[in-house]
Amino acid sequence: QRRVRELLETLDDHCAVYHQILKRVWPAAQRDIVYASHKQQLDIQSGEEHPSWIVCNVSCDHPSKPESDSSYTRASIEVVMFCQTIGKGPSRKDIKCKIVYSASVNPGGWAPSAAVRAVSQREYPKFLKKISSFAVDHVKNSPIKF
Numbered sequence: 001q002r003r004v005r006e007l008l009e010t011l012d013d014h015c016a017v018y019h020q021i022l023k024r025v026w027p028a029a030q031r032d033i034v035y036a037s038h039k040q041q042l043d044i045q046s047g048e049e050h051p052s053w054i055v056c057n058v059s060c061d062h063p064s065k066p067e068s069d070s071s072y073t074r075a076s077i078e079v080v081m082f083c084q085t086i087g088k089g090p091s092r093k094d095i096k097c098k099i100v101y102s103a104s105v106n107p108g109g110w111a112p113s114a115a116v117r118a119v120s121q122r123e124y125p126k127f128l129k130k131i132s133s134f135a136v137d138h139v140k141n142s143p144i145k146f
Contacts, residue, residue, distance in 0.1 A: 008062050014040045019065045021072065025119050028111040032072035036060045052084040073109035083135075095144070097135060101128075 005020040015038040024030040035057045042052045059076035061067070067074045082100040089095060107116060 008064055014038055017062050028115060029073045029109060031075040031107060032070055033075045033077055034060060034062050034065050035077055050085040052082065055081045075108045076106045078104040
């Protein structure tokens with residue numbers, strides 16, 4: 001089964017609460033998470049730095065998805081990602097993006113420690129490649145805005 005994410009509530013222009021069903025990794029039970037996600041542009045400008053973004057995802061409870069009603073094992077997360085554009089130039093080749101990412105994931109319930117390590121070692125590089133590709137694809141045909 002693929003990952004499924006559902007918007008539960010929009011709290012404001014920067015924050016929303018989501019329910020996400022995670023892909024099952026055999027032999028462990030399938031997991032889900034409920035989390036608040038806050039995304040905001042920061043005004044840090046000095047030298048060749050341009051506006052930056054920060055995203056924070058933190059597990060929370062939501063009345064529409066109580067853990068007791070879930071047929072999944074509830075995981076919990078604390079994730080922070082900071083993205084900063086660096087450089088000036090006439091082309092995209094002159095621009096770089098610095099990403100700082102930190103994640104703490106408690107899979108909840110029982111999961112073999114060897115399986116958790118194996119999944120982490122496999123999924124983390126995949127995530128980095130995926131987010132890098134997404135960023136490049138998202139802006140490759142867009143004009144430089146600074």
